[in-house]
Amino acid sequence: MDFAFSSEQDMLRTAAREFLAEQHPLTGLPAIIDGEPGWRPDSWKQLADLGWTDDELTLLDQVVLFEETGAALLPAPLFSTIALALPAIRHDKDLVASVASGELKLSLAWAESGRPQGIADTGLATTVDADGRVTGRKVLVPDATFADALVVTVAGPELRLVRTADATVTPLSTSDRSRRLSEVEFDAAPSQALGDGSVLGEIENRAFVLAAAEALGVGRRALEDGIAHASTREQFGRVIGTYQAVSHQLVDAYADLELARSLTYWAAWALAEGDEQADVAVAAAKTAATEAAVTACERSIQVHGGVGMTWEHILHRLYKRAQWLEAFGASGRALRAKIADSVIG
Amino acid sequence: MDFRDTAAEAAFRAKLRDWYRQNFDPSAIPGAGRPDVDFMRSWSHKLFDAGYVGLTWPEEYGGAGLSPSYQAIYFEEMVRAQAPEHIGIIGLNMAGPTIMAWGTPEQKQRYLPKLLSGEEIWCQGFSEPGSGSDLAGARTTAVLDGDHWVVNGQKVWSSWAHIADWCILVVRTDPAAKKHEGLSYLLVDMHAPGVEVRPLRQITGDPEFNEIFFTDVRVPKDSILGKPGDGWKVAMTTLLHERGTLAFALVGQLRQHFTRLVELSRQPAPDGSVPADDPVVRDAIAREWIELQSLAFTNYRTLTTLLTKGQPGPESSVVKLVWSEANQRLTKLARGLQGLSTMLDDEGGVWDGYWQYRQLRSRGNTIEAGTSEILRNIVAERVLGLPRSR
Ligand SMILES: Cc1cc2nc3c(=O)[nH]c(=O)nc-3n(C[C@H](O)[C@H](O)[C@H](O)COP(=O)(O)OP(=O)(O)OC[C@H]3O[C@@H](n4cnc5c(N)ncnc54)[C@H](O)[C@@H]3O)c2cc1C
Numbered sequence: 002m003d004f005a006f007s008s009e010q011d012m013l014r015t016a017a018r019e020f021l022a023e024q025h026p027l028t029g030l031p032a033i034i035d036g037e038p039g040w041r042p043d044s045w046k047q048l049a050d051l052g053w054t055d056d057e058l059t060l061l062d063q064v065v066l067f068e069e070t071g072a073a074l075l076p077a078p079l080f081s082t083i084a085l086a087l088p089a090i091r092h093d094k095d096l097v098a099s100v101a102s103g104e105l106k107l108s109l110a111w112a113e114s115g116r117p118q119g120i121a122d123t124g125l126a127t128t129v130d131a132d133g134r135v136t137g138r139k140v141l142v143p144d145a146t147f148a149d150a151l152v153v154t155v156a157g158p159e160l161r162l163v164r165t166a167d168a169t170v171t172p173l174s175t176s177d178r179s180r181r182l183s184e185v186e187f188d189a190a191p192s193q194a195l196g197d198g199s200v201l202g203e204i205e206n207r208a209f210v211l212a213a214a215e216a217l218g219v220g221r222r223a224l225e226d227g228i229a230h231a232s233t234r235e236q237f238g239r240v241i242g243t244y245q246a247v248s249h250q251l252v253d254a255y256a257d258l259e260l261a262r263s264l265t266y267w268a269a270w271a272l273a274e275g276d277e278q279a280d281v282a283v284a285a286a287k288t289a290a291t292e293a294a295v296t297a298c299e300r301s302i303q304v305h306g307g308v309g310m311t312w313e314h315i316l317h318r319l320y321k322r323a324q325w326l327e328a329f330g331a332s333g334r335a336l337r338a339k340i341a342d343s344v345i346g
Numbered sequence: 347m348d349f350r351d352t353a354a355e356a357a358f359r360a361k362l363r364d365w366y367r368q369n370f371d372p373s374a375i376p377g378a379g380r381p382d383v384d385f386m387r388s389w390s391h392k393l394f395d396a397g398y399v400g401l402t403w404p405e406e407y408g409g410a411g412l413s414p415s416y417q418a419i420y421f422e423e424m425v426r427a428q429a430p431e432h433i434g435i436i437g438l439n440m441a442g443p444t445i446m447a448w449g450t451p452e453q454k455q456r457y458l459p460k461l462l463s464g465e466e467i468w469c470q471g472f473s474e475p476g477s478g479s480d481l482a483g484a485r486t487t488a489v490l491d492g493d494h495w496v497v498n499g500q501k502v503w504s505s506w507a508h509i510a511d512w513c514i515l516v517v518r519t520d521p522a523a524k525k526h527e528g529l530s531y532l533l534v535d536m537h538a539p540g541v542e543v544r545p546l547r548q549i550t551g552d553p554e555f556n557e558i559f560f561t562d563v564r565v566p567k568d569s570i571l572g573k574p575g576d577g578w579k580v581a582m583t584t585l586l587h588e589r590g591t592l593a594f595a596l597v598g599q600l601r602q603h604f605t606r607l608v609e610l611s612r613q614p615a616p617d618g619s620v621p622a623d624d625p626v627v628r629d630a631i632a633r634e635w636i637e638l639q640s641l642a643f644t645n646y647r648t649l650t651t652l653l654t655k656g657q658p659g660p661e662s663s664v665v666k667l668v669w670s671e672a673n674q675r676l677t678k679l680a681r682g683l684q685g686l687s688t689m690l691d692d693e694g695g696v697w698d699g700y701w702q703y704r705q706l707r708s709r710g711n712t713i714e715a716g717t718s719e720i721l722r723n724i725v726a727e728r729v730l731g732l733p734r735s736r
Binding site: 244 | 668
């Protein structure tokens with residue numbers, strides 16, 4: 002039994018942390034995400050040069066990486082390219098190479114209005130004709146405005162690759178401005194076949210593990226801010242961190258995050274190894290980590306007092322990402338129902 | 347990262363599983379899950395004879411000298427077999443490790459083998475009527491008189507003292523010194539003249555903990571761990587193990603409770619309904635499973651850090667805290683499935699009052715071994731680096 006990261010993984014973590022602190026500090030984030038286009042397209046090549054878009058990274062490597070990009074709220078289509086789309090194009094060496102080199106940024110268009118919106122739900126109205134032309138309307142597509150092409154789920158189920166230039170992308174006002182959602186309309190858009198829908202279950206599980214990893218980073222960052230504030234702010238002549246009503250909230254946030262961290266590592270390992278408990282491990286990690294991140298942000302806002310409620314403070318940015326991750330893919334209730342089916346029968 | 351057993355671990359697991367199959371029948375446990383001292387004593391001897399006690403202890407003291415991962419496997423298999431623990435919980439998890447860390451070679455030889463075999467049972471005399479959380483405020487005194495310490499005072503809440511042969515006792519030996527520096531740590535014979543044990547009934551109805559009165563009890567001068575004045579430091583070693591090493595056993599017990607909760611939920615409740623059909627119940631059970639798995643895998647993380655760096659990581663500090671609240675929630679959930687029948691005890695109750703006992707006993711989990719408030723203070727200061735609250 003061995004829970005240790007490899008020395009390469011430890012190095013990846015340190016390198017990512019240093020790079021992000023220097024190149025993508027949180028202080029600079031609001032100016033970028035409140036403006037247009039909402040990210041720095043020139044930064045993508047750098048991420049690719051660091052190897053972050055490489056298909057060689059294992060899921061556990063990506064867990065290490067996404068915790069750091071989560072903590073930085075890195076506004077780039079990394080989650081959408083790596084977590085949502087990469088498994089669907091893996092069989093195509095050319096596409097994989099284009100992603101690795103930074104030429105191709107992707108996202109996944111799966112949800113439709115008025116239908117079940119899980120990644121692996123397949124009762125779809127979007128269709129593809131004999132000439133490979135895709136017609137339909139997708140909603141809640143992450144980072145569609147940043148992507149060069151979209152993996153689109155269509156009736157069958159089948160997966161098609163469509164260039165965003167061949168579709169109509171309408172950005173929606175999104176609470177988490179660092180990960181925007183769009184509506185995408187396809188009107189006989191030309192497409193490339195990527196295979197049947199059998200990979201969707203894997204995409205969902207991987208995306209849940211990486212959402213959990215991001216959430217750990219977001220929660221950790223909110224907790225660090227809370228600790229820093231509680232260690233310096235004085236009221237009634239004492240630092241507020243000496244009040245247990247303050248410090249114990251932060252301890253509980255720490256405990257929730259550490260427990261969720263254990264689940265996330267387990268889930269990543271189980272999924273990568275095809276362990277029989279992979280599905281429930283992933284469900285547990287996704288709900289525990291995203292819930293822990295949301296609660297860590299809420300506790301940190303409380304500990305900050307009035308300043309925690311201001312638009313200028315970074316906390317609401319973290320909070321909204323945590324909420325995004327919690328709402329993404331499946332609710333906690335749905336994931337727990339899945340777990341109940343497995344443990345109770 | 348790899349959660350699979352190594353070949354040697356897998357062989358150990360298979361052998362242990364087989365041993366349980368041949369030697370243990372869950373239906374043979376008397377009482378409704380209340381500890382039965384006679385049964386636990388004989389069971390502990392059996393475990394010892396088979397070589398499953400003190401797995402991580404050095405061989406020279408009767409241990410097996412294995413890495414902590416074997417202890418983890420032991421607890422997993424114990425849970426799987428629904429088997430009870432060794433009776434000497436305080437000895438194995440607190441007194442033993444402290445004696446190993448601080449004892450002289452003679453002390454180790456004298457106490458450890460009998461502790462492992464279950465021949466001698468230990469209790470912990472830390473808390474007093476006037477000092478519980480504030481352990482360093484202990485007022486029980488020990489005064490040197492020739493070759494002996496003479497002990498006077500009172501301890502309280504001392505678990506299993508009524509069946510114990512030895513006590514790890516925190517006493518004040520230097521009233522003039524500062525609070526934390528005037529303490530010493532004695533090993534006291536519970537059968538010595540002047541030691542009087544008065545059982546106290548807990549809310550479960552069981553007399554599990556006790557008052558201990560010491561009146562001019564003479565303790566040999568060399569029955570001390572460390573030097574006079576080292577008492578606080580030695581006691582910290584005990585508490586580290588009480589709150590740390592025990593984690594696998596605690597989570598093992600929680601898994602046993604969880605397995606039984608699922609079993610309970612599938613059976614018709616007293617009103618004829620089946621709780622497992624209720625989505626609200628299913629959601630609550632799934633929540634407890636998530637919590638249980640998160641504790642189990644946090645323990646594995648701790649174990650890895652222990653094996654690679656020699657001491658557990660900071661995440662281990664929250665396991666007892668989270669476990670205690672999980673155990674309280676889970677047992678309460680089980681009772682909530684029973685309607686008004688939850689008020690029936692013992693033979694009249696569901697499963698002969700198993701859950702009634704477990705749930706009431708769980709209220710002590712957030713008090714014993716450091717209250718949850720004290721544990722949160724410790725994590726706030728030592729892990730998060732927040733300023734001291736006192
Ligand atoms: C089932 C059980 C078994 C036990 N077994 C043993 C044993 O074998 N040996 C032994 O020595 N002791 C044992 N104890 C005693 C246990 O260690 C003490 O009860 C515990 O340390 C609390 O001390 P106290 O009871 O004096 O409560 P107090 O210390 O008076 O605490 C009362 C309340 O005040 C809170 N409080 C106190 N100080 C602070 C603070 N600084 N900040 C915030 N809140 C605070 C506590 O959290 C608690 O809620 C056992 C207790 C139980 C319940």
